[in-house]
Amino acid sequence: MSALEAYWKENLSLIRNLLLVWALVSYVLGILLAEPLNAVRVFGGPPLGFWIAQQGSIYVFVILIFYYASRMAALDRKYGFED
Amino acid sequence: MSAETWTWIIVLLTFALYIGIGYWARVRETAGFYVAGRGVPPVANGAATAADWMSAASFISMAGLISFLGFDGAVYLMGWTGGYVLLALLLAPYLRKYGKFTVPEFVGDRYYSNVARVVAVIAAIFVSFTYAVPQLRGVGIVLSRYLGVDVATGVWAAVLVTAFIAVIGGMKGITWTQVAQYTVLIIAYLITGIALANFLTGNPIPQLAFSFSDFAVRLSQLQVELGLQEYVKPFQNLSQLNVFLITLTLMVGTAGLPHVIIRFYTVPKASDARWSAGWALLFIALLYTTAPAVAVFSKYNLLNTLANKPVQEVQAIDWVQKWSKTGLLKLDDKNGDGVYQITASKDTTEITIDRDIIVLSTPEVAKLSPIVVGLVAAGGLAAALSTAAGLLIVMASAISHDLYTRIINPQASEATKLAIARVVILLVTVLAAPFGINPPAFIAQLVAFAFGLAASTFFPAILLGIFDRRMNAQGAVAGMLVGLVFTATYIVGTSYLGWPRFLFGISPEGVGTVGMLLNFLVAYLVSRATPPPPAEIQKLVDDIRVPKGAGKAVEH
Secondary structure, X not given: OOHHHHHXXXXXXXXXXXXXXXXXXXXXXXXXXXXXXXXXXXOOOOEHHHHHHHXXXXXXXXXXXXXXXXHHHHHHHHHOOOX | OOHHHHHHHHHHHHHHHHHHHHHHOOOOOHHHHHHHHHOOOHXXXXXXXXXXXXXXXXXXXXXXXXXXXXXXXXXXXXXHHHHHHHHHHHHHHHHHHHOOOOHHHHHHHHOOXXXXXXXXXXXXXXXXXXXXXXHHHHHHHHHHHHHOOOHHHHHHHHHHHHHHHHHHHHHHHHHHHHHHHHHHHHHHHXXXXXXXXXXXXXXXXXXXXXXXXXXXXXHHHHHHHOOOOOXXXXXXXXXXXXXXXXXXXXXXXXXXXXXXXHHHHOOOOHHHHHHHHHHHHHHHHHHHOOHHHHHHHHHHHHHHHHOOEEHHHHHOOHHHHHHHHHOOEEEOOOOOOOEEOOOOOOOOOOEEEOOOHHHHOHHHXXXXXXXXXXXXXXXXXXXXXXXXXXXXXXXXXXXXXXXHHHHXXXXXXXXHHHHHHHHHHHHHHHHHHHHHHXXXXXXXXXXXXXXXXXXXXXXXXXXXXXXXXXXXXXHHHHHHHHHHHHHHHHHHHHHHOOOXXXXXXXXXXXXXXXXXXXXXXXXXXXXXXXXXXXXXXXXXXXXXXXXXXXXXXXXX
């Protein structure tokens, strides 16, 4: 396997894992399970399903992008593909 | 000094600042004009992207929209932020590595096809124009509401300032004014959010006040007592399927919007595009996590102050008198019992609150200094102007760069190219102004159209161009056309021609997701039934997959 293929494979699996988190938080927890999760309230605040859909998911999105950027920087270095 | 005097001072100062920056950033070469010479640091590009992305609607109307939709307002919150994850992971670094000037250019080159190029040019112009008109309108409304200027004068003032910056500074001028505009708009938004949170909960940080107080639940209970819907309960206004599909359409549409994508062309390196997307979303999240807090606090406060209260008591409130005059707050004791009731039905309710009031009235409701009123006006203007400028450059570059210099006259000199770009910007701005002054009634719905179109045409074409080496011109063009025709037909049919929503009741705002899936399917089938792309295109795809060798600004 060439360096490019190996690099691309690692990149794709990172993207797949992060998109799974992205979909889990927004579509599964924020929408599909919103009603049952609304039965839970954390620290006396708003119901959990509502909180994830309107607030929590956005924090996760920000973290996902910064995590991706730092992991890819390491991957670029590992394969000598830095720009 | 009065709020109006403060507003004049702050608005004129910020306009002078934008013009000053525009003049400082004037450019003389096409790389500066189209991609700011690729010299914008990732953090600054993040701020510029945030200003570019957050429109007058995000600033003025979004919190109000959420407060009326309750839980279902999440489609905007998750949809418009989640798209940045797709952008950062799937598109931005590769498009930056490719290193040309526009989105239609990537589509045209990758698919070695002028048909693909022209389809992309038309989609880029349509999406951007649809989006630009409400921005200009937003400027006119803010100026007329705060300064008593008539809407037409306000729109023309906006057009002149924006055109000046874009014509002399191109993308470079726009980028650095957007950084200033982001600063103005976020300060304005946070000050009101902080004041409101502090006023009601004693906790000055809106996100924490929202997450650790029971105001959302109290608002929910209050609404139930008044006979309105439960605020925190999902799927009251939209079915679960529609919440799902609209969120996905907005996410994918965001990732496919050309004015957002081209912002990532301006950073120095491909790896910078990844960081820059993170900064952009962080800056956007500052506003987007404040908005649901503002929505809950102001709705609670408005209902608590107005509903089931005696007429005399309500009429004595300062801000009630002021907002009644604008027509955005309507109080009418229809049954004559001396008390204002709010009901779910339009015919019997005695309190009608326009959604724009939620943000605009906050400074007065929370008893802030008149300076803040001026600052909020300037923030709304900054949001509208920055987005309008970003859209203008997309339209101008699609026409001058992709149509004129790539198809009509490839031999044009550098000076001619730049002159054409400048004339086109001026023309587009001047043509958009009358639409901003008298927007056709359907323009608000067209925004849904813009997202559906971006989701069902650009996003799959670009994504497959990067991730599927085997994708060819036939597949991409067939996919884009099927996505475009299907999405456009469904939206036009169900919105204007009275068709029933024949696909499981899918609303026109969410149908872009279906169009996108059709695009992927058709593109795959057609590409596999036709010959693979030429070897040099497959090499190009390999090349954009690694950051190494992303050039500085290149002429071509």
